[in-house]
Amino acid sequence: xxxxxxxxxxxxxxxxxxxxxxxxxxxxxxxxxxxxxxxxxxxxxxxxxxxxxxxxxxxxxxxxxxxxxxxxxxxxxxxxxxxxxxxxxxxxxxxxxxxxxxxxxxxxxxxxxxxxxxxxxxxxxxxxxxxxxxxxxxxxxxxxxxxxxxxxxxxxxxxxxxxxxxxxxxxxxxxxxxxxxxxxxxxxxxxxxxxxxxxxxxxxxxxxxxxxxxxxxxxxxxxxxxxxxxxxxxxxxxxxxxxxxxxxxxxxxxxxxxxxxxxxxxxxxxxxxxxxxxxxxxxxxxxxxxxxxxxxxxxxxxxxxxxxxxxxxxxxxxx
Numbered sequence: 001x002x003x004x005x006x007x008x009x010x011x012x013x014x015x016x017x018x019x020x021x022x023x024x025x026x027x028x029x030x031x032x033x034x035x036x037x038x039x040x041x042x043x044x045x046x047x048x049x050x051x052x053x054x055x056x057x058x059x060x061x062x063x064x065x066x067x068x069x070x071x072x073x074x075x076x077x078x079x080x081x082x083x084x085x086x087x088x089x090x091x092x093x094x095x096x097x098x099x100x101x102x103x104x105x106x107x108x109x110x111x112x113x114x115x116x117x118x119x120x121x122x123x124x125x126x127x128x129x130x131x132x133x134x135x136x137x138x139x140x141x142x143x144x145x146x147x148x149x150x151x152x153x154x155x156x157x158x159x160x161x162x163x164x165x166x167x168x169x170x171x172x173x174x175x176x177x178x179x180x181x182x183x184x185x186x187x188x189x190x191x192x193x194x195x196x197x198x199x200x201x202x203x204x205x206x207x208x209x210x211x212x213x214x215x216x217x218x219x220x221x222x223x224x225x226x227x228x229x230x231x232x233x234x235x236x237x238x239x240x241x242x243x244x245x246x247x248x249x250x251x252x253x254x255x256x257x258x259x260x261x262x263x264x265x266x267x268x269x270x271x272x273x274x275x276x277x278x279x280x281x282x283x284x285x286x287x288x289x290x291x292x293x294x295x296x297x298x299x300x301x302x303x304x305x306x307x308x309x310x311x312x313x314x315x316x317x318x319x
Contacts, residue, residue, distance in 0.1 A: 001048075001093070006032045010046055013096035016082040016089035031228060036098065038080045043101040045077060047228075048094040054228065056088060056095060057149045062227050063087045063097060064145065065205065072138035075223050077102055102223055104216030110245045114212075118251050122258040125242075127222045128215055129262025132207070132238055135224065137267055139205035153208065153233035155197050158283060159190050166290030172298035173307045182286065185314035189286070192279045193234070202235040202270055210242045236273065239263065240280025244288075247281060247313055278317070285313040 001009065003025055010023045014036060023034035023046055032048040049059060063079040070078045077099035079087040089096040107124060108114045114121050151157070157164040169182045197203075207214075209229040216223045239259055246255045260273055270276060289310035292303045 001028070001032065003028055006048065007034070009048055009093045010034045010036065010096075013048065013089050013092045013094075014046065014098075016084070016086075016091070016096070017080065017098055018083050032094070035101070038098060038100075039083070044080055044098050045101055047097050047099070049097070049228075051094060055149065056090065057147060058151070059095065059097060060087060061144075061148045061150055062230055063099075064148065065139070065142075065150075065230065066099070066227060068142050069135065069138055072141065074134060074138060075102065076227070077225055102216055102218075102225055104218035104223060106213050107215040107217055107222065108212035108245070110211060110213065113249065118254070121251065122254055123220075124217060124222060125255045125258040126262035126265075127220070128210070128242060129239070129259040129264075130266050131222050131224060131262075132210060132242070133263045133266035135207060136202075136204060136235055136238075150205070151231045153231040153237070154203075155190070155194055158237075158287065159186055159193065163287065163290055165287040166293040168286045168288075168290030168293075168310065171289050171293060171303060171307045171310075173304040174311075178307070178311055181314055181318070182289070182310060185282065185286065185318055188318060189279055189283055192275070193283065196234070196236070196270070196276055204232060204235065206231060206233045206235060206238040208233055208238065208241060210238060212245055215242075234280065236270065236276040237280040237283065239277045240282075241284050243277060243281045244284040247285070247309075282313050282317045285310045
């Protein structure tokens with residue numbers, strides 16, 4: 001769906017909330033996200049969900065989760081109900097949801113060095129670690145409805161023969177030697193993450209996409225948005241995702257320490273937490289190398305870009 005088609009589809013979807021306006025396109029990627037307004041004129045974010053990615057039940061579960069997090073005292077986007085009282089509009093070209101708007105600026109952008117000084121980078125990563133821990137505490141305390149449905153991102157889904165995000169070692173841009181390198185990395189990750197899982201590694205609901213673009217900063221506080229990728233997964237994977245855009249920064253170690261320090265201020269860390277975060281950071285790079293398969297043509301630059309990042313991180317990890 002091109003940008004103009006997205007705006008037309010969004011205008012149609014907004015009728016379910018009794019809203020007539022031309023929304024502003026924010027991004028046209030996995031989901032199409034637009035700035036809109038709710039029935040009472042409040043600023044809101046409209047999402048047109050990618051067909052085939054999440055079921056209606058899974059989207060409803062995500063929105064229930066958001067409401068429960070707000071009830072637990074967190075500040076996250078929560079659903080605005082349609083005129084019919086539903087959290088979804090299902091009659092248009094795509095399933096649509098409308099959620100409250102959170103003010104703030106993204107922590108940063110992938111592939112671009114963080115803009116603030118290193119002391120502020122440390123402070124914000126410590127705040128993010130604490131926010132992720134609060135998310136995990138609140139999620140564990142919930143009594144989920146029987147119909148609650150989110151993907152399980154366990155060891156097999158990460159590193160099995162058919163990973164959820166694709167067989168990363170089959171990325172079309174890889175040479176035989178590069179594919180062999182990623183398979184060696186896979187074996188080491190299987191051993192390390194597998195040992196964590198066998199020891200009863202902390203596992204539960206996670207955001208699973210706490211990248212810089214999904215972390216808003218306002219008045220020194222960090223807030224999470226875009227829970228669309230939320231799953232049942234390893235809690236240290238959560239921190240690995242947050243670190244995956246820092247892997248090539250000179251102060252990577254300090255940022256990782258700040259993230260762990262913030263997390264530990266709210267919730268206990270597992271043994272060898274620092275090494276686990278490193279493993280899950282590399283794991284995210286491997287998953288992203290598989291994620292591009294089928295989403296882009298084999299010769300698209302993004303396919304090689306993700307592969308090169310995975311190769312660089314695997315090389316360092318195996319060394």
